[in-house]
Amino acid sequence: MQVPAPFAYERATSVEHAIALLGELGPEARVVAGGHSLIPMMKLRLARPDALVDINGLGAELAQIRVDGDELVIGSLARHADLLGSAVAGEHFPIFHDAEKVIADPVVRNFGTVGGSLCQADPAEDLAAVFAALDGVATVRGPAGVRQVRVRELHVGPYETVLAPDELMLELRVAIRPGGGSAYEKVERRVGDYPVAAAGAVIWLDGDTVRDVGIGLTAVGAAHFAAPEAEAALRGQPATEESFRAAAQLAAEHCNPSADQRGPVDYKRHLAAELTTRALRRAAARARGQEA
Amino acid sequence: MEVTINLNGTPETHEVEPRLLLVHFIREKAGLRGTHWGCDTSNCGTCVVWLDGKPVKSCTVLAAMADGRSVRTVEGLEQGGQLDPVQEGFMECHGLQCGFCTPGMLMTARALLDDNPDPTETEIREAISGQLCRCTGYENIVRSVRWAAEKEQGGPVTESETPAEVTA
Numbered sequence: 001m002q003v004p005a006p007f008a009y010e011r012a013t014s015v016e017h018a019i020a021l022l023g024e025l026g027p028e029a030r031v032v033a034g035g036h037s038l039i040p041m042m043k044l045r046l047a048r049p050d051a052l053v054d055i056n057g058l059g060a061e062l063a064q065i066r067v068d069g070d071e072l073v074i075g076s077l078a079r080h081a082d083l084l085g086s087a088v089a090g091e092h093f094p095i096f097h098d099a100e101k102v103i104a105d106p107v108v109r110n111f112g113t114v115g116g117s118l119c120q121a122d123p124a125e126d127l128a129a130v131f132a133a134l135d136g137v138a139t140v141r142g143p144a145g146v147r148q149v150r151v152r153e154l155h156v157g158p159y160e161t162v163l164a165p166d167e168l169m170l171e172l173r174v175a176i177r178p179g180g181g182s183a184y185e186k187v188e189r190r191v192g193d194y195p196v197a198a199a200g201a202v203i204w205l206d207g208d209t210v211r212d213v214g215i216g217l218t219a220v221g222a223a224h225f226a227a228p229e230a231e232a233a234l235r236g237q238p239a240t241e242e243s244f245r246a247a248a249q250l251a252a253e254h255c256n257p258s259a260d261q262r263g264p265v266d267y268k269r270h271l272a273a274e275l276t277t278r279a280l281r282r283a284a285a286r287a288r289g290q291e292a
Numbered sequence: 293m294e295v296t297i298n299l300n301g302t303p304e305t306h307e308v309e310p311r312l313l314l315v316h317f318i319r320e321k322a323g324l325r326g327t328h329w330g331c332d333t334s335n336c337g338t339c340v341v342w343l344d345g346k347p348v349k350s351c352t353v354l355a356a357m358a359d360g361r362s363v364r365t366v367e368g369l370e371q372g373g374q375l376d377p378v379q380e381g382f383m384e385c386h387g388l389q390c391g392f393c394t395p396g397m398l399m400t401a402r403a404l405l406d407d408n409p410d411p412t413e414t415e416i417r418e419a420i421s422g423q424l425c426r427c428t429g430y431e432n433i434v435r436s437v438r439w440a441a442e443k444e445q446g447g448p449v450t451e452s453e454t455p456a457e458v459t460a
């Protein structure tokens with residue numbers, strides 16, 4: 001029987017209360033949201049927090065998905081299933097629905113959260129690549145107040161973020177700009193597994209020219225889950241198969257996959273190029289209104 | 293700490309350690325052994341119960357996180373001595389052999405049909421994709437869920453005409 005080591009448990013009744021509890025309980029306390037990454041790690045003693053601060057009661061404050069001005073706002077406590085079921089998220093960014101259909105399985109998606117995914121900072125987390133492609137910004141709150149952190153600056157290494165132990169992620173914001181399309185492509189060994197490799201793309205077109213583009217990659221050791229070299233090379237280019245392939249090649253060259261039970265390095269690098277091409281192709285088709 | 297969970301409509305209060313997993317609260321504290329516990333790694337889904345109406349893997353939720361909430365287990369499917377149509381379907385279409393995966397499959401199937409009363413085979417396979425069955429090859433599980441859907445829709449019932457009876 002796998003059971004976590006003992007810890008103290010507190011239930012937060014508000015965002016302020018959660019932050020105060022994290023301060024009181026000290027740096028070895030952790031937030032628990034869905035617990036679907038943290039509890040398995042605690043069973044294996046890969047994580048051993050002294051105390052958990054349960055934020056599941058803060059749904060009214062933290063689980064909304066809505067449009068605010070020209071931004072899509074996703075609460076950190078939104079479940080994967082909420083994001084998959086959100087018409088407004090899918091309308092503006094189909095990449096969310098592409099990704100959520102293949103993140104874990106339907107039962108895990110009922111409880112795992114968007115904020116927990118990003119804060120977990122697993123090197124193979126799908127949503128890290130999605131938000132990197134979209135250049136999303138996290139709103140984070142600690143005792144000193146609120147600050148904004150670009151998702152591209154959130155992760156400092158495997159299982160490590162820039163959040164202080166007493167900071168809480170409140171929500172994620174993504175700018176809505178006209179003329180865009182987005183898509184996500186993943187290869188997994190079996191249903192419900194983390195990716196062998198995956199790529200997300202968002203593209204804005206001026207006629208047949210790439211006005212702007214964002215590319216996210218996961219499970220292949222891309223710094224900050226992004227591909228800035230490929231993005232720079234593609235901006236201002238014609239939105240054609242040739243330019244997509246050239247950019248995807250650059251993305252694959254700049255990532256740094258490691259061999260593991262999911263596959264060898266050259267296979268993952270091949271996937272990085274191929275999946276980036278497919279994501280760009282589908283994102284462009286959507287920007288042109290040719291594909292739902 | 294003291295945890296009270298509304299379990300199949302009845303409040304269950306127990307003094308527990310915060311590290312107690314929901315599956316063990318259900319099995320050991322409340323004594324309901326219908327919910328199984330298998331892989332312990334959030335993969336097999338035999339531990340699936342409903343938490344506030346949604347299927348979750350109870351080996352990956354703390355009992356403390358369910359304090360003050362409602363949990364429905366396989367024991368809560370039968371109503372007033374009448375088996376739920378998904379239970380009847382599993383009997384009719386041989387949706388189980390060893391029965392180890394069955395409690396989780398039944399809870400997910402019931403949630404699917406509440407949400408989508410007439411699911412396609414693909415939708416059923418997708419709904420149970422986070423759950424493992426080592427016996428049936430899934431084929432009979434899919435047929436069982438379709439059988440329940442058809443019964444609830446008042447449509448043709450594919451196996452025998454008298455669903456509730458078990459033939460010895």
Ligand SMILES: Cc1cc2nc3c(=O)[nH]c(=O)nc-3n(C[C@H](O)[C@H](O)[C@H](O)COP(=O)(O)OP(=O)(O)OC[C@H]3O[C@@H](n4cnc5c(N)ncnc54)[C@H](O)[C@@H]3O)c2cc1C
Pocket residue numbers: 030031032033034035036037038039076077102103104105108111112113114115116117118119120124125126127163167168169170192193194195333334335
């Ligand atoms: C069987 C299975 C399959 C999976 N497959 C995939 C997959 O294919 N792709 C994928 O990307 N993921 C996958 N996952 C991971 C899943 O997406 C994550 O478990 C989940 O989304 C993490 O969210 P959580 O709410 O469960 O986080 P928790 O486990 O509660 O927390 C994770 C970490 O984030 C911190 N945290 C949580 N919320 C906050 C917050 N608001 N502010 C600050 N810190 C916070 C916690 O302290 C902890 O360190 C899988 C998980 C399982 C169990």
Ligand code: FES
Pocket residue numbers: 328329330331332333334335336337338339340349350351352
């Ligand atoms: S015991 Fe919970 S998923 Fe296997």
Ligand code: FES
Pocket residue numbers: 387388389390391392393394424425426427428
């Ligand atoms: S019936 Fe044996 S595991 Fe499913």
